[in-house]
Amino acid sequence: MTPAACVEEAKRVGLAAIAVTDHDTTAGNAEAEARGAELGVEVVPGVEVSVEHEALTVHLLGYWPEANAPALGALLAGLREQREERNPRILRRLAELGYPLDEAELIAEAGGGVIGRPHIAALMIRKGYVASLDEAFDRFLAKGAAAYVERGKPAPEAAIKALLAARAVPVLAHPATIGARSEAEVERLVAQLKEMGLRGIEAYYHAYSPGQIAACLRLARRFGLLVTGGTDYHGTRKPEVRLGCIGGGLCVPYRLLALLKAERGRL
Structure with missing residues (x-):
């Protein structure tokens, strides 16, 4: 789904605003913002960055990064290069x-965009190798598969x-799904990230239970962080996810x- 199509879907379902946070690239932000201006939908440009942190799967969201920020541009280019080297393997x-996949x-x-594991999973579904995105990741593409x-x-x-050098607001993405073994482990991570300049935590997420939402809200209050929310919408790749809906x-x-x-x- 193109950035413009995401904005069109946001308009269709009645959202006032939508954030576009592609992994490792800001290339779609201008297209989304232009379509948002045409349709009267507020578009928050952003990016999602995977970071290394022990055994956890940690992603950071950055909202409103300045275009052509040199440090962020170099970091994202390095991440895309790593993807390009990994995909053939x-x-x-x-x-x-x-x-086999072609x-x-x-x-x-x-x-023509950045190729990631969701694209590999989608192609595996089309080839009939797996029945769903979850099966592709569980059997083949997730860490340890x-x-x-x-x-x-x-x-x-x-x-x-x-992110801060690009005047982007850094937020911890979906902390309840990073592979932590306990809430205490998530708390230690948030404390470390707060010291580094973290500004917010994604407390609302499409896959969260009410208990997980409550736990994230407690973390935000404890560490004085902003609260954000997202659906992690991927169009037809995640058909069970509705844009703007976080459950119930x-x-x-x-x-x-x-x-x-x-x-x-x-900032």
């Missing part, structure tokens, strides 16, 4: 396991520093965006 592993088809699946290949990622401090018919309230914008003004 994943394809080789899948072929060895009896699930690289040209994979490029087409990504629509049969075809998983590790890639280099920046330290969280370096990523937060680059709830939507992320606009007042959270207003507070986030105020923080951006202070």
Whole structure:
């Protein structure tokens, strides 16, 4: 789904605003903002960055990064390069396991954008190798699965520093799904990231239970962090996810965006 199509879907379902946070690239932000201006939908440009942190799967969101910020641009370019080096290795592993994929088809699946594991999973579904995105990741693509290949990622401090240098508000993405073994482990991570300059925590997320939302809100209060929310919408790749819906018919309230914008003004 293109950035413009995401904004069009936001308009269709009645959202006042939408954030675009592609992994490792800001290339789609201008297209989304232009379409948002045409449709009357407020678009928050952003990016999502994977960082290295022990055994946890940690992602950082950055809202309103300045265009052409040198440090962030270099960090994102390095991440894209790591993806480009990893993808052929994943394809080789899948072929060895009896699930060959054509690289040209994979490029087409990504629509010319940054190729990631979700594109590989989507192509596996089309080939009939797996029935769903979850099955592709559980059996082959998730950390520790049969075809998983590790890639280099920046330290969280370096990523937060680059985001702040670009005047982007750094937020911890979906902390209840990072592979932590306990709430205490998440608390230790948040405390470390706060010291590095973290400004917010994604407390509302489509896959969260009410208990997980409550736990994230407690973390935000304890560490004085802003609260954000997101659906992690991927179009048809995650058909069970509705844009703007975080479960139980709830939507992320606009007042959270207003507070986030105020923080951006202070950077």
